[in-house]
Amino acid sequence: MTSNIVIITEIRQMNSREDICFLINSLFEAGSYGASRYERLTNDSRRRLRQLLEMHCRSIEEAEDLSTRKSEYFSQIYQPRCPRLFKFDADYMLDPAFLKCFKIQKQDDGQIRKVIVNTVMVQAHVEDMGNSLFSLPLISSEFCKDLIDEIKHLQKDNDASKYITGKLNSMNPLTNISIKDIGLSDVIDKFIELFIKPISNLLFSGVFTQLENQHSFVVQYQIGKTVDLALHTDNSDITINICLGEEFEGGEIYFGSLRGENKTANIDNEIKKEYKHKLGRGLIHLGAHLHGARKITSGHRYGLIIWAYSKAVRSSYCPCCRHYNRIRTNTEDIAQCICQPSFQLTTNNKK
Ligand SMILES: O=C(O)CCC(=O)C(=O)O
Ligand SMILES: [Fe+2]
Known part of the structure; x- marks a missing residue:
């Protein structure tokens, strides 16, 4: 038995x-x-x-039905404040320093045909923090600002706000907003396919040759609501964590060991690195890397979290x-x- x-x-x-x-x-x-x-x-x-x-x-099934209703609402009824966010445009979305890490070949109509990683520029712009943890410039300040404005616009809209709160990861249930629900999945898919996949392939020495799926959300921290996040690992193969702003103090992200590597009973002894969020800059880390977020002491912090999956690794x-x-x-x-x-x-x- x-x-x-x-x-x-x-x-x-x-x-x-x-x-x-x-x-x-x-x-x-x-x-x-x-x-x-x-x-x-x-x-x-x-x-x-x-x-x-x-x-x-x-x-x-209930969650999936709700997700279908949300997608219908956001694709057919919702009037975005910033329509530009919803169509992938690398020059608008990405930080110029991040763009320098690639050679981009375009078609006659301006669409990207091929992206090749520029190893020398990656070395210049990506900080290797050890233990497969990397910090790098990722998103333009304009895109960050527009995304926050869109979230505020959504939260003010009675119908939209009904749809955008829900349990997305088990840790920060009330304030996360699903990228899929608000119709930004295609943009994130292209970002991963064109840029994150090749750079991850280089940074993780060929382990992530494919990243077929993603689950992404905007996290928010505000005094009186959610202020921090406990130590955890993500249900992802790699995570991209990008600071969108706004004004805030505190909220540092800290890292421990990798899942399974942790040998001591006292988890606090395990904390090995701390990182201070900077607008548009982000971290790429393994989902299996233990991490948490310190309390914010003032302001309102927004982050874009992308959980990317590789079938081969899973x-x-x-x-x-x-x-x-x-x-x-x-x-x-x-x-x-x-x-x-x-x-x-x-x-x-x-x-
Ligand atoms: O707030 C952060 O920067 C980290 C968020 C996070 O780790 C998560 O949502 O899984
Ligand atoms: Fe996390």
Whole structure:
């Protein structure tokens, strides 16, 4: 008999219909002992699991339906304050120093055809803070200002404001605004595809050759509301954290060890680096890097957080404990994991 604790953890990590299918397939697939994981559970465990699965599926479906309604509202009804934000334009969006890190080839109509990283300029403009943590100029001050003005405009609009608050990451539930909901996903997708992917490929020495997906949001910190963020790791493969402004004091971001590297019980001893946000400048770090944000002491802080995903990297770690390649056996498809006797990697990668 296997314990269902592992499966319960997997259920809690489901975020989409795709995740539900992935989990259900893995529950009913014949395992290395012949019987599926589901068949190896007691009747009682199966009953509890079914209830939990149903509840979680319902909440995912409700969240997805709400997300569709939001997208419809923002694409069809909402009148943006700054329409320029919604169409990708590298010269408007990106910091001139960041643009210098690339050779950009354009088509006759001005669209970008190809972007090649300029290694010498990357060395000049990107600060390597160690432990796969990089700081660099990313976004123009004009784009930062327009995005904050758009957020303020959204928050004043009765209909729009109803849609923009919600639980986006489990840590800062009330004040985050989803980039997808407000119709800025295409802009962020292009930014990742054209610029973040090639520069990450260079900075992380070829680990992130592809970044197929993203989940992005604007975070806000304000006295009397959310002022800080506890130490955590992100559900991302790499995170891009950009300071949008406005005026604020405090709010430094601090970093500890990488997930799994942490050996001491006292997490405060682990803090290794601190970074002071600067307008338009950002950090690129591994999602597995422990980090948190210090209290702001005055003002209002906005940040653009991009969680980027790589299918190849995701399929190399256990979806349950999220550690990389715990122990691999020689058997082609099986990786051993402390979470359960065997974690089956399928070719059907998640996300
Ligand atoms: O506020 C920040 O700069 C960090 C935010 C963050 O780490 C997160 O939302 O995951
Ligand atoms: Fe984070």
